[in-house]
Amino acid sequence: MTNQLPYLSIDRHDVLSREDFIQNYLKPRRPVIMRSFAQNWPALEKWTYEYLKQGCGQVEVPLYSEAFANSDNDYLDSTQSMPFGAYLDLIQAGPTPLRMFLFNVFKYMPQLRDDFSYPDLGVPFLKNHPFLFVGGQDAYVDIHYDLDHSHVFLTQMTGTKRVILYGSEDSKKLYRHPLTVSCNVDFRDPDLERYPKLREIQGYECILEPGDTIFIPSRWWHFIEYSTAGISLTLRAMPETWPARLAGLASIIKLKVIDQYLGKMIGEKKWYQIKENWAHARARKA
Numbered sequence: 001m002t003n004q005l006p007y008l009s010i011d012r013h014d015v016l017s018r019e020d021f022i023q024n025y026l027k028p029r030r031p032v033i034m035r036s037f038a039q040n041w042p043a044l045e046k047w048t049y050e051y052l053k054q055g056c057g058q059v060e061v062p063l064y065s066e067a068f069a070n071s072d073n074d075y076l077d078s079t080q081s082m083p084f085g086a087y088l089d090l091i092q093a094g095p096t097p098l099r100m101f102l103f104n105v106f107k108y109m110p111q112l113r114d115d116f117s118y119p120d121l122g123v124p125f126l127k128n129h130p131f132l133f134v135g136g137q138d139a140y141v142d143i144h145y146d147l148d149h150s151h152v153f154l155t156q157m158t159g160t161k162r163v164i165l166y167g168s169e170d171s172k173k174l175y176r177h178p179l180t181v182s183c184n185v186d187f188r189d190p191d192l193e194r195y196p197k198l199r200e201i202q203g204y205e206c207i208l209e210p211g212d213t214i215f216i217p218s219r220w221w222h223f224i225e226y227s228t229a230g231i232s233l234t235l236r237a238m239p240e241t242w243p244a245r246l247a248g249l250a251s252i253i254k255l256k257v258i259d260q261y262l263g264k265m266i267g268e269k270k271w272y273q274i275k276e277n278w279a280h281a282r283a284r285k286a
């Protein structure tokens, strides 16, 4: 039987002004879904599977499938590669756990940059780093938050996606692995006997449809499941203050470098088990 947690819904706006966004979502760090963010983007019509295939179907792309829950995989580890066009055919043919992560499609099709814009929402967008995410039905991304503490604006272009979010204050009760931005819980069917503290925190859930943009504030945990095959575009923005930006930089150094070093020293599997035990000890105290 599937374990269900009682999620709250996420605010949704057809139109959200800059001021409302800043006061009610950016400053208090609350997620929100907006239709107005991408309303004038030609990309929503133009970026069909066929169009992308014509533009860069031959490019060999890394693919991801393994969860990092229940394993010592890193969420940035790819498992295989294939030409982008063949991969698009694969996801249209039926469900597959294979997905693409952080794909810089603009390197191969720079003209795509003219098909979207950055709305003025009072945040410093990282304009050199728009990324495409593509996945087959049933693919999923285990819960994590972005290592560099950036804000995420994820726009669904085609297909639908289920998103589950938790605030950064819930890290310990999510059994976060120390020195990482991940944890071992599989949110498709969370094991509440093994992770009882999940009952004490409140998560949020939504289904994203084409044209929806979700704002995931800096350091918010996100789990993503492809309800159908689909494509989304993610724009990122730096946190507003310098201390928060420096904390993001420190996070990259601290988490990535130290975690990898200890994994090599101790052995990946043993280090993973140490982190899992440590996460349980911290959750019990939380």
Ligand SMILES: O=C(O)CCC(=O)C(=O)O
Pocket: 099, 100, 101, 133, 134, 135, 141, 146, 152, 154, 222, 224, 232, 234
């Ligand atoms: O939509 C996806 O496949 C993953 C998105 C994600 O995790 C992110 O933008 O940080």
